[in-house]
Amino acid sequence: MFTKEEYADYKDFCERYTPECPENFNFAFDVLDAKDPKAPALIHVDDDYNRRELDFGFFQESSSRLANALVSQGVKKGDRVMLILYRRLEYWVVMLALHRIGAVPIPSPSLLTKKDIRERVNYAGISTMICEDSIVERVDQARPDCPGLNLLIQVEGEAGNGWLDYGELLASGGPSFPRTPDSPGGGDPLVIFFSSGTTGLAKMVLHNHKYAASHYTTGALWHDLEEGDVHLTVSDTGWGKSVWGKFYGQWMAGAVIFVWDFRGKFHPGDLLQVMADNKITTFCAPPTIYRFLVREDLSQYDLSSLRFCTTAGELLNDSVFHAWQKGVGMPIYEGYGQTETTLQVATFKFMEPRPGSIGKPVPGWDIALMDEEGNKVPQGEEGEICINIESPVLGLFDNYMDEPEKTACVKCRGWYHTGDKAWADEDGYLWFMGRTDDLIKSSGYRIGPFEVESALVAHEAVIEAAVTGLPDEVRGQLVKATVVLAPGYVGDEKLTKQLQAFVRELTAPYKYPRVIDYVDELPKTISGKIKRKEIREADLARLAN
Known part of the structure; x- marks a missing residue:
């Protein structure tokens, strides 16, 4: 379904690559179920460094069992389900089960307060909560003010007070959940991410099932993944970056997803040791993580398996780029996108990485830098990053769920306005300037x-x-x-x-x-x-x- 090709340079890439999505695409049915059940899928290392290796058969059966069990509890197509699961194996199982049903997961960060939970549950019309035991107390505190929240599922610990035990629920479901004519796919809702805004409550960013297919570009081409690679993206499962680097594109490219479910304070030396012990081959992390890593003595860690590194989420400092290249012998390839998009600008392996530049537009994304009047700015001048939406764009969000006015503010006159500013150099590389609003990273x-x-x-x-x-x-x-x-x-x-x-x-x-x-x-x-x-x-x- 997805075949990786090699490209000589950026021009060759643009001429020969077009992101595509099969008709009525559903990642669980079209990708997961097509995998060899015995092929390696994911390596999980928990906070105590216990390692588990899971094959695709585990996720095929577990997600089917959970889908059947959730349906028996009344979960149906279109229902909105909040997940707070850290980096647990259950995150992948739950997401895949919901993809089968057509219920819409809302992955959420573990740091949400009871106030956050109350506001988001009511704002989004969430009917089901699936979270681990450490989050249950906060949810219980919010429950009296969340009348629409009617199904509660607890992962690990002793469930009580209206909570169902995840393990018991999983065991109750049948091992097969076949595709039917009314199964979700294509333009049906896939996932909602909350995106922080500058005023008011965060917006609900809705993506359809085609969004997952668009991440083939992320995994196979930007991360340069090949069959058998062990890929680590550092991200909490409550953020959109998680599905960029720990899910769709990696499995479509044939890689094994590596997950380190560390808890508490981040220690860069521990991450480097985990990378060495588990022979990580490709790595992606925000610049903040790289800033901590380069302060360590990199020569003390066996990173000989590492062959490709990427970053996104904020600007990468020149000094960090050069320190990493000196320490591990390879550059860092930057990429740019938003919660509302997939990868839209990047530096790929067949391009020269320029420290501080986010790269060039990805095929399929017709990008222009525009001034406040909607005019394209000359080369070298600052403008807002805008995406041509005269034709459908694979990977662009559908809308801000339940808020057509906010959607209309950013999708207008044939363009999607990102709210981010950049300028282009004489070779077409884009240099990120920052938000047009006051968002803090x-x-x-x-x-x-x-x-x-x-x-x-x-x-x-x-x-x-x-x-x-x-x-x-x-x-x-x-x-x-x-x-x-x-x-x-x-x-x-x-x-x-x-x-x-x-x-x-x-x-x-x-x-x-x-x-x-x-x-x-x-x-x-x-x-x-x-x-x-x-x-x-x-x-x-x-x-x-």
Whole structure:
């Protein structure tokens, strides 16, 4: 179904490669079930370094059993199901089972608070929750305010209080779930990802079943995967990057997915040792991870099996690129996309990687850089990355679920507007500039300032707050808050720690402001809107001095 070819250069690639998707494509039926049941599929190493090797037969049978069991519990095509499963094997089984049924998974990060869970469950109309035991308490706290949540499934631990045991449920289902004429596929909903925005609650990004097929480009060509490769992408299963690097494209390319389900604080030396012990051949991680890795003595780890490395999620520092190349003897190939897309710009193995450039447009993505009036900008000038949607684009999201107005704001006049800015050099390489809005990228996470600001002003000491990104060598950006205090409060170190702890209680822990400045007033427009851009520019000027 998917055949990899070799390309001489970028021009040859564009002339001969066209992303394609079979009619009525469903990844579970068309890819998983077509695999040799005895062929290796996934290697899983848990937090205690216990290693399991799983073949495709395991996922074929387990996903069929679970699909049958879920149907018996009333789960049906179109139902929305939230998953919070870390990097557990059950994540892959659940996703595949839901693909068979046509229910729509909503993978979610483990750091969600009870407030996050309550808001997302109600906002998305989620009817089923599948999570591991460590998340159950937070869900139980949110349940009284989630009247539509009626099926609860717990992975591991002793299930009670209305929760069904995953293992018992799995065992109750039959081992075969055949395709039928009304099985999902093609343009039917496949998956929803929550995408952080700058204001209000995160948007629900809906992709259809063709989205999975579009990731063949990601796995086979950008990751350069070949039959038998052992591929590791560092990503939580609650984010879109997980299906970029730990799922569809890797199996379509014939690779074995490697998963390290580490918990707690990340230690770069542990990751390097895992890569060495398990003979990882291809590796993808956000620049933040590479920043930590190059600070280690790379010569102490046997990375001789490693042959290809990629990165995405934020800008890669030149110094990190060169340090990695010096330490392991190979460059890092960058790529760019969004939750709303698959890989749309990249540097491939047949191209010269230019540190700091995200590469060139991928075939199938007709990209232009445009100004605010919708005109294409000249070479060398900054413009918004826009995608021509006059014809269907394989891998582009359908819509923001249940929000046609928000969809219409970005899909208009024949173009999808990414909200990201870049400029092109004389050879057609794109150089990413940043968001046109105020989204913050820190350690691979995308953080909207509105939620953090809302948490801050909920504290009695804070009158107003503006949250921006502050450049940082390790995390890419730090979350910074500029705060106006209420009378009687002093902006000292004690208060800063109190505010940081307060925000951590109300939002996911990674969103708290690591830097807090205290000011008498915030810069605002005539209409009263906070001028975050002015704050960012002042910070950059101060850092330059």
